[in-house]
Amino acid sequence: MNADVFLYFIFITVKLLFFNSIIDGTGIVNIPLIASVIGTVLLLVFWAGLLPRKARLLLLFILDCAVTFIIIADLLFFRYFSDVLSMPVLAQASVVTSVKSSILNLLHASDLIFAVDLLLLPFVSVKAGRLNKKRKAGFGKRIICALSAFIIGIGLCSYGVSELLKTQPEIFKSFYDRVYIVQNIGLLGFHGIDAFQYVKSMDKSELSVSEDIKKEIAEFIKEKKSEQQSSPKLFGIGKGKNLIVVQVEALQEFVIGKSIEGQEITPNLNKLIKSSLYFDNYYTQTAGGGTSDAELLSNVSMHPARDGATYIRFPLNDYYSLAKRLSEEGYLTSAMHAYRPGFWNRSVMYRTLGFDEFIDKEDYIPEEISGMGLTDKSFFRQSLEYMEKYKEPYYAFLITLTSHFPYDNDKKHLGSFNVGKYKDTFFGNYLEVIHYADEALGSFIDELEARGILDRSVLAVYGDHFGIPRDKKEYLADFLGLKEMDDYNWVKQQRVPLIIRIPEGKYKGTKHIAGGGLDFMPTILNIMGVDSSNMPMLGRDLLNSAEGMAVLRHGYFITDKYICLTSKGVAYDAESGSIYPAEKLAKEKELAARQLRYSDMITEHNLVKELIEYLKNET
Ligand code: GP9
Ligand code: MN
Numbered sequence: 001m002n003a004d005v006f007l008y009f010i011f012i013t014v015k016l017l018f019f020n021s022i023i024d025g026t027g028i029v030n031i032p033l034i035a036s037v038i039g040t041v042l043l044l045v046f047w048a049g050l051l052p053r054k055a056r057l058l059l060l061f062i063l064d065c066a067v068t069f070i071i072i073a074d075l076l077f078f079r080y081f082s083d084v085l086s087m088p089v090l091a092q093a094s095v096v097t098s099v100k101s102s103i104l105n106l107l108h109a110s111d112l113i114f115a116v117d118l119l120l121l122p123f124v125s126v127k128a129g130r131l132n133k134k135r136k137a138g139f140g141k142r143i144i145c146a147l148s149a150f151i152i153g154i155g156l157c158s159y160g161v162s163e164l165l166k167t168q169p170e171i172f173k174s175f176y177d178r179v180y181i182v183q184n185i186g187l188l189g190f191h192g193i194d195a196f197q198y199v200k201s202m203d204k205s206e207l208s209v210s211e212d213i214k215k216e217i218a219e220f221i222k223e224k225k226s227e228q229q230s231s232p233k234l235f236g237i238g239k240g241k242n243l244i245v246v247q248v249e250a251l252q253e254f255v256i257g258k259s260i261e262g263q264e265i266t267p268n269l270n271k272l273i274k275s276s277l278y279f280d281n282y283y284t285q286t287a288g289g290g291t292s293d294a295e296l297l298s299n300v301s302m303h304p305a306r307d308g309a310t311y312i313r314f315p316l317n318d319y320y321s322l323a324k325r326l327s328e329e330g331y332l333t334s335a336m337h338a339y340r341p342g343f344w345n346r347s348v349m350y351r352t353l354g355f356d357e358f359i360d361k362e363d364y365i366p367e368e369i370s371g372m373g374l375t376d377k378s379f380f381r382q383s384l385e386y387m388e389k390y391k392e393p394y395y396a397f398l399i400t401l402t403s404h405f406p407y408d409n410d411k412k413h414l415g416s417f418n419v420g421k422y423k424d425t426f427f428g429n430y431l432e433v434i435h436y437a438d439e440a441l442g443s444f445i446d447e448l449e450a451r452g453i454l455d456r457s458v459l460a461v462y463g464d465h466f467g468i469p470r471d472k473k474e475y476l477a478d479f480l481g482l483k484e485m486d487d488y489n490w491v492k493q494q495r496v497p498l499i500i501r502i503p504e505g506k507y508k509g510t511k512h513i514a515g516g517g518l519d520f521m522p523t524i525l526n527i528m529g530v531d532s533s534n535m536p537m538l539g540r541d542l543l544n545s546a547e548g549m550a551v552l553r554h555g556y557f558i559t560d561k562y563i564c565l566t567s568k569g570v571a572y573d574a575e576s577g578s579i580y581p582a583e584k585l586a587k588e589k590e591l592a593a594r595q596l597r598y599s600d601m602i603t604e605h606n607l608v609k610e611l612i613e614y615l616k617n618e619t
Contacts (some may be wrong), residue, residue, distance in 0.1 A: 004125035011117040036160025040188035042153030083342030087198035179488035218614040235528025238458035251463030268442030275505030279498040283516040287553035292344035294464035298515030301537035303599035324354035338374035371409035375534035376440035463496030516550035536611035
């Protein structure tokens, strides 16, 4: 390798590793990371060795400037959003504007260190170039050298990526934790893969949406609204009250009302249900965005993106969210989640969704840790302290964490719960953490009651998505006493509970209408007594619809009477599980497909603003 190429290689590598040590907060002794960073820098500079001296020096300098620019940009973004930049964010330039306005506060004098080599290297490399001249290598030798660097670079990068995939096999599908990717394969590796994914996803989206199609989508939304009654039932039963929404990690419906070894698994949820509206036929409609998809469904009433996660891919779209609508009614809005703010791009997305505040990991005292982070009990305790300081009415959106996969938490803080024959199994661990999450929720509700907040609030609790993955379905069959966990049973088990408590436990009762996360927002807005006629929502108000329907992201759908596995061409009677001729559901199938297609168009083409205008003019 030429001496000048080598010098640039060393400096760029050191700078990138230094960047990593800043965002890691600890310093780096991560072999795959070091390998990946060396690999990516080799791939960046290897071919410079093939160029004549002047062109080579110029190119190396430009490459170094570019890397420095990327490092500084990411550093500033990280200080602002606790995250690194990515193509979907860059493509929607307004986020850069928000960082730009506070750029001076974000820059530290010590950041100059990243530019030192730019001042030094041009001189040093001229000297090094002279050295090269003396022992000038022939072109053939230089080709061999460059080729070796290329092969070593590819090898090191592949090693880093494969090590990362061993622990996080899904991470490149939705990019749920960008900082984690950078911590494991370095900044250049991350940006390379991010750019590749971005270009790939661009191919798939339709180029443009015609005015006619936009009208068609607006009509579809309007039709859905008009199916619901003109003077809706239970409108405003929570008017002016706080709205407290708790999204519980991995809580499925099948645990509700069930006991094991003579003890209820979720005694507190069961008790809450007795004084609440309870939707027992409510499906998770999440996809590649996991928890973030559940948040999206509830807060904007749109399907999650067909690939990856909407939170990651479309973080700066216009959304007419629950928080925005309630803000217009004078509510203070706050999202609370005791995890890294950059995870699922929340720090960016919560601003987009219009939350006034985001109480994140840094705002909680890490007094009790179990599983992924702060225990739910401590999370609720500390969140309540924040809530008490808010001016009422407020919308508090709390997302729990303890009951997160794979449920093998340190049990020190979980208490004991006898799960009988399932002890020390995956399923037993799940029941234990769910029991814990229920207990934490129970204490939270008691505290809300003791402080008089409960009856000044509408309290909604739901599960975000499944907790038992398909490869563990046998446990579920065993627990539910089913002979076989066939497709029918499996789809039926994709339900999560939705519980909505109206002050003083009024209007309680169980509703069997089919629904899902998409329906949360229209239902809750009706309860809060807020007009939503201009809001482009794809869900329906479950309290005012004659019939329900949950469309799952991959196209299966569930109506009040049938379950249809669309792609398999099979349908079942929802109640008995007996086969029903799928062709008789052609109309519903078409409706489900349209709904998904429209949702994708709205998201991929950022149509919300136009749809609002259309809906306004029509009403
Ligand atoms: C972490 C938590 C986990 O912030 O929300 O998300 P998940 O892995 O369930 O999507
Ligand atoms: Mn989750």
